[in-house]
Amino acid sequence: MRRHPLRLLITAGPTREPIDPVRFLSNYSTGVLGHTLVAEAQRRGHAVLFITGPTGSPPPRGVKTVAVETALQMQAALERAFPAVDAVIMAAAVADFRPARAAAQKIKRSGVAGGLKLWRLELVENPDLVAGLATRRTRQVIMGFALETSRALANARAKLRTKQLDAIVLTQMRGPRAPFGDTTVDGAIVKSSGAVQPFRRLAKPALARRILDTVERLVAQRGKTSSAA
Ligand code: CTP
Numbered sequence: 001m002r003r004h005p006l007r008l009l010i011t012a013g014p015t016r017e018p019i020d021p022v023r024f025l026s027n028y029s030t031g032v033l034g035h036t037l038v039a040e041a042q043r044r045g046h047a048v049l050f051i052t053g054p055t056g057s058p059p060p061r062g063v064k065t066v067a068v069e070t071a072l073q074m075q076a077a078l079e080r081a082f083p084a085v086d087a088v089i090m091a092a093a094v095a096d097f098r099p100a101r102a103a104a105q106k107i108k109r110s111g112v113a114g115g116l117k118l119w120r121l122e123l124v125e126n127p128d129l130v131a132g133l134a135t136r137r138t139r140q141v142i143m144g145f146a147l148e149t150s151r152a153l154a155n156a157r158a159k160l161r162t163k164q165l166d167a168i169v170l171t172q173m174r175g176p177r178a179p180f181g182d183t184t185v186d187g188a189i190v191k192s193s194g195a196v197q198p199f200r201r202l203a204k205p206a207l208a209r210r211i212l213d214t215v216e217r218l219v220a221q222r223g224k225t226s227s228a229a
């Protein structure tokens with residue numbers, strides 16, 4: 001099949017939210033699926049802009065990569081790139097909260113809570129990056145991810161709706177830390193049309209192919225509706 005090359009924005013990895021110069025809040029995201037998506041998109045001839053939080057992987061070759069640390073930095077990079085792309089694949093595990101203040105100096109054990117051995121860290125909510133993009137889309141197809149531990153499909157559907165996404169990739173927790181770094185994943189691709197495509201023990205390269213098939217189809221459908229309009 002001859003493919004129409006697309007301009008894709010792919011995000012991956014966790015964000016890090018600084019507490020002080022030596023500590024941060026983050027999550028277990030490894031960025032593996034994001035890197036796999038970039039490789040598959042390159043293989044298909046798409047132009048990719050890759051925005052990534054800190055992961056153990058070196059930046060992919062031959063792809064414009066923007067390395068960020070915090071959710072707010074990721075938001076700035078996304079907003080710059082968003083107007084020029086056909087689709088966004090938001091695989092990053094963005095931290096929902098950040099410390100209200102990042103201390104300029106290392107927080108000392110002796111300075112915490114006057115001997116009570118209790119440290120209250122104040123957090124503020126980060127913006128929902130993908131939902132923010134969705135409110136400003138012109139023609140862009142927007143795909144998000146939902147990592148769930150319970151009521152998986154219902155939660156994924158709710159995120160699809162409230163974030164106004166075109167599709168969402170549900171991935172389910174299997175073990176205590178799965179699917180972070182796992183080679184296979186369970187879940188489903190859910191489209192805003194209501195269609196659900198479940199998968200079980202799917203290897204990440206195969207999942208990347210399904211995700212890109214879905215994005216390509218959604219972009220093609222959008223093209224048809226906007227030229228018909
Ligand atoms: N996301 C985002 N900005 C955030 C949090 C999440 O853009 N501040 C995006 C993620 O990249 C993902 C989707 O939203 O594509 C769902 O992320 P998830 O962490 O599963 O959902 P949350 O909205 O954070 O909901 P909750 O933590 O309550 O499950």
